Amino acid sequence: MPILSSEIQLLRSQTVNNLSTNGGDFSSIAVQDGVKNNIFADVPKAERLAGSTTFRKVFYKLSNPNALMGFDPKLFVMKPTNAGDAVVISRGSSVDTQANIEPTKRRFGAGFIVGTAAAGATTVTVTPEQNYFDVFQVGDTVAITARNELNTSAPIDYYTIVTVSASGSDKVFTLDRGLTNAVSQGVVVSSCITGTTMQSVLTDDLSGSHSCDDEKVVHNNAGAINALFTITFSSSTAFTLTCNKMTLSGYTGNIGSEYSPTNPNTAQPFFTLLPAFFSGTYVAGNTIVFSLESTNIGVWCERIIPAGTTYASANAFMLGFEVESE
Numbered sequence: 001m002p003i004l005s006s007e008i009q010l011l012r013s014q015t016v017n018n019l020s021t022n023g024g025d026f027s028s029i030a031v032q033d034g035v036k037n038n039i040f041a042d043v044p045k046a047e048r049l050a051g052s053t054t055f056r057k058v059f060y061k062l063s064n065p066n067a068l069m070g071f072d073p074k075l076f077v078m079k080p081t082n083a084g085d086a087v088v089i090s091r092g093s094s095v096d097t098q099a100n101i102e103p104t105k106r107r108f109g110a111g112f113i114v115g116t117a118a119a120g121a122t123t124v125t126v127t128p129e130q131n132y133f134d135v136f137q138v139g140d141t142v143a144i145t146a147r148n149e150l151n152t153s154a155p156i157d158y159y160t161i162v163t164v165s166a167s168g169s170d171k172v173f174t175l176d177r178g179l180t181n182a183v184s185q186g187v188v189v190s191s192c193i194t195g196t197t198m199q200s201v202l203t204d205d206l207s208g209s210h211s212c213d214d215e216k217v218v219h220n221n222a223g224a225i226n227a228l229f230t231i232t233f234s235s236s237t238a239f240t241l242t243c244n245k246m247t248l249s250g251y252t253g254n255i256g257s258e259y260s261p262t263n264p265n266t267a268q269p270f271f272t273l274l275p276a277f278f279s280g281t282y283v284a285g286n287t288i289v290f291s292l293e294s295t296n297i298g299v300w301c302e303r304i305i306p307a308g309t310t311y312a313s314a315n316a317f318m319l320g321f322e323v324e325s326e
Contacts, residue, residue, distance in 0.1 A: 002325035007064040007222075010319075013057040013298075020099035023092065025226050025245070026059035026296055028265040034149070040303050043085075051307030055098050055300055060321050062198055062295035065268050067219035070198035070323040074141060074158065075299055076190035077110040077129075078320030079148045083312030085305040086130035089319070091193050092298030094226040101300060109135035110190040113144075113183045114170055120178035126171045126189045132304060136171050138164055141192040143320060144183060155181055156320065158192070190320070195297060198323060200224040202271055203291040216277040218260075223268035224294040231288040236281070255282070 010031040014024045031038050039056050062070050081087055088109040090101070111128040124144075128135060136142070140161045147154040160176040173189075200219040227245040231253075234240065241251040241261050253259035255278035260269040271292060301319075 003062060003064045003068050003070060003323070007062060008321065008323070009059075009061045009063050010321075011059045011061055011296075013059070015097070016056065018054065020097060022055060022098040023057040023100075023300070024097055025094050026061060026294075026298070031058055039301055043305060045311070048305060048309045048311065049307065051309070052303075052305045054303045054305075055101065056303075057092050057098075057298060057300050058319075059092075059296045059298050061221075061297075062323070063222045063266070065220055065222040067200065067221065069326045070295065071196070071326065073195045073198055073297060073321070073323040074143065075193040075297060076108065076143050076320045077188075077317060078143070078145065078156075078190065079188060079316075079318035080110045080112075080129040081312075081315055081317045083315040084309040085303055085315070086132075087317045088130065088133055088135060088302050088304070089193065090300045090302065092300045094293070094296065094298060096298070101302075107133040107135055107302065108140075108191040108193055109133065110188055111136070111171070113185060113187040113189060116184050117179055117182065119180065119182045122175050122178050124173050124175065124179070124183065124189065125167060126173065127169065128171060130304060131169060135191050136161060136164055136173065136189075137191070138162065141194050142173070142175075143190045143192055144179070144187060145190075145320075146183075146187050147320075148318065156322070157181060161191075193297070193299060198295045198297065200271070200295050201293040203293070216274050218272035218274065220269045220271060221295045223263040223266050223270045224292055225263065225270065226292065226294050226296070228289060228291050229270070233282045233284055233286045235284055239282075 011026045012029045014027045015021050088107040090105050090107050111126040114125040114127055117124050138161055142159050143156050145156040157180045161173050162176050163174040165172045200221055202217045227243050230242045231239045237255050251261050258272055260272040263270050
């Protein structure tokens, strides 16, 4: 069975504030679709008049209870805001915070088709939502769509930008192939954060003496987190497990059987270690330290409010995410 859309989660970061500590790893708190202030808070009048830039970090995570991988992920601003502000996005890691965001960090964003373009056309003109960052560059994958909360079935077509030129404040793109569908004024064009695969990975222990090959480990995307785990032997066969991201009480196992420690936040195994994982000879006090990487993509959402922005009711933006299933 492929990865289901219901098994794709959008999660908050562990720290949410307006300080340098904002961000970090993903939390277990889901961002609820269509809920007011689910990413950004309301903006008071004084902030609108003065102008501001606010960062929020979210994660797309595969939570299928198996090891199926995701391929060719694409993440983009599917619907820009309907006010005078703008939202751009940038790639985040599992550990970076707001303090790590550089002014030169690559941003991705959206714009609107100018005029019309027929199916088969290879050139389009786009008005970017904002001009603070160059969000459309040669080689970018772009999504072109009219999909939004009122039109949930509109197609999303992907292209690669071959050339970019300026026409006043607009951008003129040459695409790698002709348009699949005709486009009209106001259709959204978005540059995409892309990747290759999304899969849980258990990295060989820090001493290099243990192999974490697939035939020795069974992955579970629903339980996987980004963390260091330590196995400490209490005898030649018995051990306890600890984690640098959470307290694990009573997590014990034996090298003679499969070991599937449960993530208390998801009730799914972090992973399963098969007996073949334990290839050495052990004595009490020996340790094995290894790293688990989860199936997630971190993304920074950056809201830019120019000074003097006017009030707009029900202001919102939408993120788009697409991934192929193994």
